[in-house]
Amino acid sequence: MTERDDAIFRAGTPRAAEFNEELSRIDKWLTPRVFNIEMSGGHSVRAYEVGPPDVPAVIGCHGTVGVPIQSGGGGIGYIARYVSFAPLFCRLIAFDRPGYGGSSPQPGRKVGDIAPIVEAILDHLSVDVAGVFGTSGGGPSALATAALLPRRISRAASYGGVGPSFGPGGFDFVDGSAPLFRAEIEAARKGEKAAREFYRNVIAGPPRSPENDYSALEFSLQSRSSAAPDPVSEKITQQLALPVNPYPQEDAYVDDVLSWCAPWGFELGSIKAPTRFFHGLEDVAVSPRHPKWMKSQIPNASLELYPHIGHALDKLMPHVLAWLTMA
Structure with missing residues (x-):
């Protein structure tokens, strides 16, 4: 100066x-705000918002967390990234999907069951229309919201998002995936018991040796979550006085992977809102075949592929939010 x-x-x-x-x-x-919404059947959802009140709203569906965590987690990760990047051109709404963070579990849930939750959050905040996005295992939730709430969703984005278990034209979730991630879905296809064993032995189990198992190296490099606490998330968790997560993360994980393999509860072709897929070409967790195939199923969809980027797409968040808020 x-x-x-x-x-x-x-x-x-x-x-x-x-x-x-x-x-x-x-x-x-x-400064983030936190609130709880009571749903029918005794189910409750914890949600957050941050950003100016008079700018376009965007709601985020977080991914499937891959390591045990005690606090934070869920939607708080999106809030932390917003605070770090400060994209003040939008108002971000995030929430803990069922079984994560402070939201009660919803055993046996389908992908499409997310729509009433998103609608309740928008109603609570008096938001008529919003963009929606989802990351990794949250990608299907974003697409479900766009399909099932067509009057409430202006645009939809999935970055690093997974596709369905099978699809027309020979699409198969496991094709092109690294061995560890292929094993994850093959376990989920066998049912709840096999999915729990995979979680306990691989995700929550003792560290594996990258020298002896290349798939373990892939997992460590592109895990859905880092075992090290994110300092911004930790600070916000303390700032909001969030309690320790009361629900077993294993249950949330199992419900997630089983929902990917079951019918989603909507057709991709029913999505009318502009939809865009953002994906890293080096992603070994979710093969780029997923967004390419899903794009072919949605009439008004586009795709952005990024070289030298894997499953970790955090730095793209401002870009994704900017696209979602375009008039």
């Missing part, structure tokens, strides 16, 4: 007062 700038912003000047007032507003916009 030059001496002239220093003089302009010197404490007590009108410009300094305006500047400090704007900083105060921004700080307020970057």
Whole structure:
């Protein structure tokens, strides 16, 4: 800052007062809020919002977490990324999907069961229309929301999102996947018992040796979640005084993978909102075949592929949010 700038912003000047007032507003916009919604059947959902109130709203469906966590997790990860990137052109709404974070489990849920939850959140916040996105295992939830709530969803995005277990034209979830991720879906196709064994032996089990198992190296490089706590998420968790997650993460994981392999409860071709897939060409967890095939099933869909990027697409979040908020 030059001496002239220093003089302009010197404490007590009108410009300094305006500047400090704007900083105060921004700080307020970057302060997350948390709320709970009671659903029918005794089910409850914990949700969050952050950002200015008078900009387009976007709702995020988080992915399938791959390591045990005690607090944070779920939708709080999206909130942390928003605070880090500060894309103040949109208002971000996130929530813990059933069984994650502070949202109660919904055993036997199907992918399409997410739509009433999203609708209840939008109603609670008096948001008429929003964009929706989902990451990895949350991709199907975003697509379900677009298909089943056509009047509430303006645009839909899936980045790093998984496709269905099978599809017309010979699409098969496991084709092109690395061995470890292929084994995950093959276990889920066998049912709940096999899915739980996979979770306990691989995801929550003792570390495997990358030197002796290349698939373990792939998993460690492109895991859905890092075992190391994210400092921004931890800070927000403390700021909001979030309690320790009360539900076993194993149950949420099993419900997720079983829902991928079962009928989703809607047809991809029924999605009318503009839809875009964002995917890394180096993704060994979810083969790029997934978004390519899903794009072919949705009339108004497009695809962006990124070289030298795997399953971790966090840095694309501002770009995805910008596309979702386009008029």
